[in-house]
Amino acid sequence: MTTGVDGLDTVLGGGLLEGRAYIIQGQPGAGKTILANQICFHHAAAGGKALYVTLLAESHARMIENLSSLEFLEPSLVPDGVYYISGQPALKEGLDSLVRLLRGEIRRHGTTLMVLDGLLNVREAARSGLDFREFMQNLQGQADFAGCSVLMLTSTGLPMASPEHTMVDGVIELTDDLSGVRTTRHLMVTKHRGGPHLRGLHQFDIVERGVAVYPRLEARYGQPSRGDTAGTERMSSGIETLDAVLGGGLPAPSMTLVLGASGTGKTTTGLHFLARSSPMEPGLYFGFYETPPRLLSKAAAVGIDLGALVDQGAVEILWQAPTENLLDGLGHHLLEAVDRRGVRRLVIDSIGGFERAAEHPRRLLAFLTALTNELRVRGVTTVASWELRQMLGSSIEAPAVEISSLVENMVALRFVELQARVRRILAVMKIRDGAYDSQLREFEITDRGIELASAPDGAEALLGGFAHKRDEQASR
Incomplete structure (x- = not known):
């Protein structure tokens, strides 16, 4: 039985098992009531009968009022599809009375999904532990007989050895965890009897459409989702002289990392690559720092009419502020956009946006591994930027070996200062399985874009002058 909650069915290995009992637990405000109602309305919209007790x-x-801003709430489904009742009066008379009420309501409405909101109240009303276990057995028996799935909500963190956990078929735990000054919502399936699931913590959020779960990318795509192919196709970088240096363009599909300090031309390099997009070879800009208006203005300043490509449907711009993003949310949004448009050219500006969103920095490598694998098997050629701190000098600070090993191609951009002028130099550091020109090239950014020297002479002379100047300074 599908839940209709984005990402949750993936975590559950397909959804909930019909006729089984589950516990959803979490502290007040964790999202239990929203999640349960969202599942109920999805179930009713699909033709099922949901009973919310x-x-x-x-x-x-008051509950409906609190849910009214969420898109899943469909008033027309109440009461025929989703029926609400209070079990408090029956609970005051004892657990047997509550079981009789539930049995009667399940039969009367032909219920196929029941939510019991307030399991802790049942536990507290029980005369003994045996009394509570008998209630759980009776409830599950009635639900199983009627083919009704049960969700029981509780606001307390129960030990795994408690009767609730041992007797139900699945446990879903919601938490709202503090990390520094920000909180992040997590979901974890601690038990799912009879079905596979993605283990560990998964980020989720409450958005306009309700609860949205973002499975950990490295858990969902521990292995690429489809077969990989190694072709010989080359894709133009958008700069003819750079294509010659690259040995005919960028291998497709592949990941290219463009390294450089702020202002060296990383974004402009990406814009040149996107400029070759077409409706038949769609492009996507996935950025964190340049808002769409600023990006269009920046492209126009270097002779690229990005706005026209957007209007033609050849390029889509997705921008997200580099503030409190969810790492897995970013990854899933990116892959969804790639699948939706059949993207072939992708610019990620920059990897630092993912790095800032990583709640646990050690996860970044595994996340990027899964992401790059998925982009590659989807046939996407990616140009991603990586900002370096070093502004000037004749050497370059490469990223960590682990990051470098994820990408097939690396291009370095850097500043060199000589005779009171700042100059730019480009170097191709590696290309996957192909020959390339490893000599340095000086380049300029003009109103026609990046103009790369066709010969290395200028760069060699420039670095030679830089070294000569450095030697003179050292001898003083």
């Missing part, structure tokens, strides 16, 4: 003080009217 509250054992809490909150009225149904």
Whole structure:
């Protein structure tokens, strides 16, 4: 039985098992009520019958009011598809009375999904542990007989050895964890009897459409989702002289890392690559630092009419502020956009946006491994930027070996200062399985874009002058 919650069915290995009982637990405010209602309305929209039983003080009217801003709430499904009742009066008479109420309501409505909101109240009303276990057995028996799935919500973190955990078929835990000054919502399936699931913590958020779960990318794509192919095709970088240096262009599909300090031309390099996009070879700009208006203006300043490509449907611009993003949310949004448009040219500006979103920095390598694998098997040729701190000098600070090993191609851009002028130099550091020109090239950024020297003479003379000047300074 699918839940209709983005990403949750993937974590659950396909969804909930029909006729089984599950616990959803989490502290107040973690999102239990929203999640349960979202599953109910999806179930009703698909033709099922959902019964929502509250054992809490909150009225149904107040609950609906609190949910009214969420897109999944469809008032026309109430009460025929989603029916709300209060179990508090029956609970005051004892657990047997509550079981009789639930049994009768399941039969009367032909319920196929029931939510019991307030399991902790049942536990507290039980005269003994045996009394509570009998209630759980009776409830599961009735639900199983009727072919009804049950979701029980509780606000307390119960030990795995508790009767609730041992007797149900699955446990879904929601948390809201503090890391520094920010909080991040996590979901974890700690038990899922009879079905595979993605283990560990997965980020989720509450957005306009309701709960959205973002499975850890490295867990979902531990192995690439489809077969990889190693072709011999080359894709133009958008700069003819650079294509010659690259040995005919960028291998396709592949990942190219463009390294350089701020202002060296990384984004402009990406814009040249996107400028070759077409409706038949769609491009995507996935950026963190340049807003769409600023990006269009920047492209126009170097002679690239990016706005026209956007209007033609050849390029899409996706921008997200580099603030409190969810790492896996970014990864899934990127892959969704790639699949939706059949993207062939992708610019990620920059990898630092993912790095800033990483709640646990040690995860970044595994995340990027899964992401680059998925882009590659989807036939995407990617140009990604990586900002270096070093502004000037004749040497370059390469990224960590682990990051370098993920990419097939690396191009370095750097500044060199000589005779009171700052000059730019480009160097191709590696190309996957292909010959390339490893000599340095000086380049300029003009109103026609990047103009790369066709011969290395200027760069060699420039670095020679830099070294000579450095030697003179050292001898003083």
